[in-house]
Amino acid sequence: MxxxxxxxxxxxxxxxxxxxxxxxxxxxxxxxxxxxxxxxxxxxxxxxxxxxxxxxxxxxxxxxxxxxxxxxxxxxxxxxxxxxxxxxxxxxxxxxxxxLEIGDLAADDRASIEAQLKAHGGEHSLDAALAQTMSALSGLSRGAGVVVTTKKDARLKHIEFVRLDPSKALVVMVAEDGSVENRVLDLPAGLPTAALTEAGNFLNARIRGQTLAEAKLEIQTVREAMERELDAITARLIEAGLATTVGPAESRQLIVRGQANLLEDLKAVEDLERIRLLFDDLETQKDVIDLLSRAEEGEGVRIYIGSENKLFSLSGSSMIAAPFRDGSQRIVGVVGVIGPTRLNYARIVPMVDYTAKLVSSILEKRRS
Structure with a gap:
C-alpha cells in the first residue's frame, strides 16, 4: 500500500x-x-x-x-x-x-476512481485498468494523469542521484528497455552532494545490464576483496617496522614511521600509495552500498513544484504522485497527476494517494 x-x-x-x-x-x-x-x-x-x-x-x-x-x-x-x-x-x-490542510477525498471522487478501476481490474489486464484510472484522474484533477510501472528485476542502464533537500534525494533508474523508475531516499546525516555525484559516476561505470540487487552484491564482493588486500599490505608495512595502526577496524588509521627511510624502499612507497587509493575507493563504495540499500526501500515521488521537477524538466508545472506495490509489498509503479503549479493540492493529494492504495489492493488480491 x-x-x-x-x-x-x-x-x-x-x-x-x-x-x-x-x-x-x-x-x-x-x-x-x-x-x-x-x-x-x-x-x-x-x-x-x-x-x-x-x-x-x-x-x-x-x-x-x-x-x-x-x-x-x-x-x-x-x-x-x-x-x-x-x-x-x-x-x-x-x-x-x-x-497545506489536506482533507478527506470527496465521496464523488472516491466513487469515480473506484468505478473506473474496478470495472477494468478484474479479469482485464492491469495495463487496461491503469489506463482507465489515469483517464479518471485526468478528468477529476483537470491535469494530466500519469503512470510509471517497473518490471521486476529490471536490468539497469543508468542511475542518477539528485539531492532534493539536506535529508532527501531522488534516485532515477533507467532500465535497458527504456523504462524509468524514480524513488525518494532518506539520506544519512551530513552526506555531501559531491558524494551523490561520485556514487552515480561509480555505478554508471559498472552497473549496465545488472539489477539493483546484483549491482549491490557485486560492489559488496569487490569491497570485501579490497579490504583483504588492504589488510595484507598493512601487515607487510607493520612487519617491516615502517608503520603501525591505531583505532578500531572500522575507523583505523595508519601511522607511518621513519618516512625518510621510505625513499630507500620503493616497494613500501608503492604500498603506501596503494593503501591511499584503497582507502579512497572503500569510502566511495561504502557510500554507494548505503545509497543502493536505501534505493531498494525508497518511497515513490510525492510532490514536485516547478523547477524541482528535474525528472520531466517541466519548469512551471507540478507533479503529485504516489507509489503502488505488488503483493510482496515491492514498489512496482507510480501513479500521479501533472499540471500547472496552481494545482488544487488539497484535493489532488488525497486523490492520488487513494488511487495508489486501490491499485496496491488489486495487486494484493491477484497474488492471493
Missing part, C-alpha cells in the same frame, strides 16, 4: 528544507491568502484586496509592509509593475510542506 500522506512540517523540519519559516501569525495568514488566491484564480492579489479578506483588521499600508517582508524572504514576487503579488516556487513549497 502507498505510504500515508505526510503531515505538515514543523518549523524545524521546514527549515531543514531551506525554507524560511520565522514569520509571525499575521505574516502567515497574509501569505496563505496570497497562495490560496493564486491557486483559485492564477492572478496576483494586492494589499487592498488582502486587507478585506484576511480574518484580522489591518490597513492596506500594514499589509504592504508584511508583503515586503514576504518578498524579501523569497516567498512572493511581483510579476509586473502592479501592486499584486504571486507566490514563488519557494513559497509554494513552504505552503505545501507547512501550511
Amino acid at each position: 502507498s505510504a500515508p500522506i505526510s503531515p505538515p512540517l514543523t518549523n524545524a523540519e521546514a527549515e531543514g528544507k531551506g525554507v524560511l519559516v520565522d514569520i509571525n501569525e499575521r505574516s502567515r495568514e497574509i501569505f496563505k491568502q496570497i497562495v490560496e488566491s493564486y491557486l483559485a484564480t492564477g492572478e496576483p492579489v494586492g494589499s487592498r484586496n488582502l486587507s478585506r479578506i484576511i480574518p484580522m483588521t489591518l490597513s492596506p499600508a500594514s499589509v504592504r509592509n508584511v508583503m515586503a517582508d514576504l518578498e524579501q524572504a523569497g516567498l512572493i514576487y511581483s510579476p509586473h509593475t502592479s501592486a499584486g503579488r504571486l507566490p514563488t516556487e519557494r513559497g509554494l513549497r513552504f505552503f505545501v510542506d507547512a501550511l
